[in-house]
Amino acid sequence: MLRLPKFQVAAPDSVAEAVALLEQHGEDALVIAGGTDLVPNMKHELFTPELVVSLANIRKLRGIKQAEEGGLTIGAMSTLSDVAASEQVRDGAPALAQAASLVAGPQLRQMGTLGGNVMLDTRCQWYNQTYFWRDALGFCLKKDGTLCHVVAGGNKCVAAASNDTAPALMTLAATLVFEGTGGQREIPIHELFLADGIYNKKVRGEILTAVRIPALAPGHRGAYGKLRERGSIDFPLFGVAARLDVAADETVAYASLAAVALQARPVLLKRSAESLLGLRPGTRDFERGVDEAAELAYRQCRPLDNVPGDSDWRHEMVPVYVRRTLLAALEGSGPVHHV
Amino acid sequence: MRVSRLNVNGDTFEVAAPEHWTLLEVLRYRMGLIGSKQGCDKGDCGACTVLMDGKPVLSCLTLAALAEGVEVTTIEGLLPAQISAGGAGTDPVQEAFHRCGALQCGFCQPGMILSARALLNENPTPSRQEIRNALAGNLCRCTGYTQIVQAIELAIAEATGGEPENPSWSPGENPWKISHTSPEDLEKAEPT
Numbered sequence: 001m002l003r004l005p006k007f008q009v010a011a012p013d014s015v016a017e018a019v020a021l022l023e024q025h026g027e028d029a030l031v032i033a034g035g036t037d038l039v040p041n042m043k044h045e046l047f048t049p050e051l052v053v054s055l056a057n058i059r060k061l062r063g064i065k066q067a068e069e070g071g072l073t074i075g076a077m078s079t080l081s082d083v084a085a086s087e088q089v090r091d092g093a094p095a096l097a098q099a100a101s102l103v104a105g106p107q108l109r110q111m112g113t114l115g116g117n118v119m120l121d122t123r124c125q126w127y128n129q130t131y132f133w134r135d136a137l138g139f140c141l142k143k144d145g146t147l148c149h150v151v152a153g154g155n156k157c158v159a160a161a162s163n164d165t166a167p168a169l170m171t172l173a174a175t176l177v178f179e180g181t182g183g184q185r186e187i188p189i190h191e192l193f194l195a196d197g198i199y200n201k202k203v204r205g206e207i208l209t210a211v212r213i214p215a216l217a218p219g220h221r222g223a224y225g226k227l228r229e230r231g232s233i234d235f236p237l238f239g240v241a242a243r244l245d246v247a248a249d250e251t252v253a254y255a256s257l258a259a260v261a262l263q264a265r266p267v268l269l270k271r272s273a274e275s276l277l278g279l280r281p282g283t284r285d286f287e288r289g290v291d292e293a294a295e296l297a298y299r300q301c302r303p304l305d306n307v308p309g310d311s312d313w314r315h316e317m318v319p320v321y322v323r324r325t326l327l328a329a330l331e332g333s334g335p336v337h338h339v
Numbered sequence: 340m341r342v343s344r345l346n347v348n349g350d351t352f353e354v355a356a357p358e359h360w361t362l363l364e365v366l367r368y369r370m371g372l373i374g375s376k377q378g379c380d381k382g383d384c385g386a387c388t389v390l391m392d393g394k395p396v397l398s399c400l401t402l403a404a405l406a407e408g409v410e411v412t413t414i415e416g417l418l419p420a421q422i423s424a425g426g427a428g429t430d431p432v433q434e435a436f437h438r439c440g441a442l443q444c445g446f447c448q449p450g451m452i453l454s455a456r457a458l459l460n461e462n463p464t465p466s467r468q469e470i471r472n473a474l475a476g477n478l479c480r481c482t483g484y485t486q487i488v489q490a491i492e493l494a495i496a497e498a499t500g501g502e503p504e505n506p507s508w509s510p511g512e513n514p515w516k517i518s519h520t521s522p523e524d525l526e527k528a529e530p531t
Contacts, residue, residue: 033401106475
């Protein structure tokens, strides 16, 4: 039995009220969306807020809409199962629908939200444990302690970004709408994350209200691949989103790859993706390009012992998943997972 | 302390509980509905699964204070719902679990049955893969999943008037046909 620490609950009806509560309570307040990560974290005493501000009653944060200028606007409180099942998202952002369909298990996708997944706390096998467990180990750099158990002598937290939807949104060039006391602002998702495992986002005290996905380029193909030990519920041990825009002349006009569950932020694999540009799928050159992309990803991605699973095994699976996800994007056969 | 107005199994209750309690804690320790199990208590095992507006969610991760205004169904609510819908007794899924021996210790069973019920409400004739996907968030550590999936397939076959497939472990006569006999018929039958 894991008990929650004591706190008060507020469930305001509007973003303005929620923002005002955050302003008023500062560090003592915690925003909660679906609660599937924050509730266990509070049970582990990783967060001990005085006030939990739920966004569940703010109706305007739900729903998936076709934007007037093309593309999609997805309310941050749309559940992951709604995002995964939505025809609009499957057509307008295939990698996102696939990534959402692979987050955790059915009940957690029913509760968990897209906004919550984007804003997910970083994870580490030395951090996401009970207070008793962490105390026995002398705590860690991210919470209550000064030692890093992943990198010996390390003074920078390397807890891993573990949000499946983030790399998918990065390949889709999505933007995030935040609302704070200073009003509303929109920032590209690849500018959100920092390489600091303790808190890996540039934004504090503001609420993510919507995710905007631009209209797809002609010939867009997308897929998401997720490595995990159990196909039913696990966080990613490695995740990769792939995007290929195949032009009218049947060559790759644009390619993008983004990976997660390596370090504190999701990373774009730029050089790896560039090795596919200008190639025509179905040719030997394209096959060689895919091999090169996998090889470059293998060199760039260096899994650490921050999440469960042997890090050498995870490293060896990087090229496998990059190759399979690229081919799945091309064939429209994603998502990629082996269990 | 907070008084929450909860709609559980078709009735409205006003329950006083500490503000930081989960829905599972309120169900078990305030309302006495101990059918929902407290397993891992952190969202892994699915033993605490309840239906909220018909969708399976984990009550151990739901704050009771945020469960107002939705219809909560626990395992205790299936039989009354079945009777008020004109049925004679237990939910067909419960009945099928019983007949197929789809349990050993029974700890995962309330969650399994509720996940299955939610699936069948949405899709009355799911494929085996769809059943397995729907139960992916419910862990069983003793029966194994074979009889559980077969129980749901039996419930589907009966609801659609079909004959359930012979299970893989029974090469001879279909055991489900024998177990179609009602308990009343068994009582009437001559002792052998």
